[in-house]
Amino acid sequence: MSADSTCPCGSGAPLSRCCGPVLDDPRRATTAEALMRSRYTAHVLHRWQHLWATWHPRTRPDIVDDLPMAWTGLTIVDVEQGQPDDEQGVVEYVAQHTAGTLHEKARFEYRAHRWLYTDGDLLD
Numbered sequence: 001m002s003a004d005s006t007c008p009c010g011s012g013a014p015l016s017r018c019c020g021p022v023l024d025d026p027r028r029a030t031t032a033e034a035l036m037r038s039r040y041t042a043h044v045l046h047r048w049q050h051l052w053a054t055w056h057p058r059t060r061p062d063i064v065d066d067l068p069m070a071w072t073g074l075t076i077v078d079v080e081q082g083q084p085d086d087e088q089g090v091v092e093y094v095a096q097h098t099a100g101t102l103h104e105k106a107r108f109e110y111r112a113h114r115w116l117y118t119d120g121d122l123l124d
Contacts (some may be wrong), residue, residue: 001045003091008044009037010074023047028055032082032108035115040074040095056109056116069097082108098101
């Protein structure tokens with residue numbers, strides 16, 4: 001995927017002006033939603049190192065494996081806090097993939113000058 005391609009996160013912006021910079025440097029995610037979108041894009045582009053690096057050390061697995069499915073769409077349902085001056089945020093989203101959908105209420109923490117995914121609750 002080229003930098004001029006539309007970002008997979010569904011924002012409508014080019015990858016180079018959306019999730020691309022965050023994939024290169026996670027500290028560029030200024031909100032929990034921006035980090036969530038970059039994590040979805042990392043799944044689409046198989047950027048497993050980004051997923052591991054943006055997962056809170058307290059809750060992340062030792063290895064982030066490739067999932068045997070193609071991700072086909074992201075819808076942000078709701079955002080609670082997670083703004084530049086917040087320390088925590090929640091992003092509810094639905095991610096479509098070839099095996100169905102993933103509906104999660106994901107929790108994020110702002111720590112060491114960057115947003116990190118901590119965990120989430122799977123919804124229907």
